[in-house]
């Protein structure tokens with residue numbers, strides 16, 4: 551199965567929540583009128599597209615419909631608007647550092663460690679040499695979990711003692727990556743400490759010590775966001791973004807939710823690109839975010855005329 555098919559399959563729940571209902575909205579011969587737009591609004595809200603983004607889409611559609619006239623094809627206009635919206639979330643990766651240091655941050659359980667495992671594998675298939683830093687020293691099991699992901703793709707994991715200093719682990723790993731000529735260093739971090747300001751201070755410290763030893767590091771700070779948490783996850787994201795200098799997002803667990811529409815809300819309301827999507831627990835359930843692909847996986851085939 552190709553990656554595209556996998557993504558499509560992963561979004562089945564969201565698609566079912568959207569497509570079947572869209573098919574009902576876009577019955578052949580219907581006019582793009584107030585009633586249709588009201589129905590469409592309900593469908594989008596139920597897929598967790600969020601109020602602000604839904605209203606935006608409806609307004610865009612209204613405008614496009616006005617331009618297209620009475621023959622407007624509401625279905626394809628919606629598709630165009632969704633792609634346009636998701637395109638805003640496509641980012642360009644920053645210039646590479648040497649080594650390129652990527653800090654992975656986010657709340658506990660969102661899929662940080664899993665995403666590091668998958669991203670590491672993805673990067674090795676791109677021909678990059680990769681190293682992991684187990685800087686989540688707060689949970690004892692976190693280091694073992696990262697070791698297992700490392701073994702799966704033959705990636706070296708640098709770890710310290712549990713409950714040790716996470717900044718020290720990050721620095722050790724950076725030095726190891728430098729001396730071994732490794733191209734990309736992925737740094738796992740804790741998602742919860744004794745309290746939140748503690749966590750943010752620690753992330754700041756990790757960034758600071760890395761930067762001291764390699765200018766520009768960390769070159770990327772990727773926030774892992776669990777799609778099943780929908781709009782709540784977005785609030786989380788805003789908080790991390792304010793304090794941790796987030797440069798991009800990894801949207802995980804889109805396989806387990808009917809709320810994949812949250813990607814639209816992210817694209818619309820956050821000025822941070824979605825860099826990757828995770829859609830399962832296996833090594834290959836992961837891909838670079840692509841607006842067209844995602845839109846098509848989300849909306850399914852064109853709602854066909856079912857008389």
Ligand SMILES: Nc1nc2c(ncn2[C@@H]2O[C@H](COP(=O)(O)OP(=O)(O)O)[C@@H](O)[C@H]2O)c(=O)[nH]1
Nearest residue numbers: 658659660661662663664802803828829830831
């Ligand atoms: N279905 C699904 N589960 C995932 C995905 N990413 C992570 N998980 C699961 O979410 C749980 C927490 O993941 P973990 O990487 O430990 O989160 P962390 O605390 O942020 O490091 C684990 O059971 C993972 O298998 C995903 O894309 N899809």
Ligand SMILES: [Mg+2]
Nearest residue numbers: 662663686692
């Ligand atoms: Mg973890």
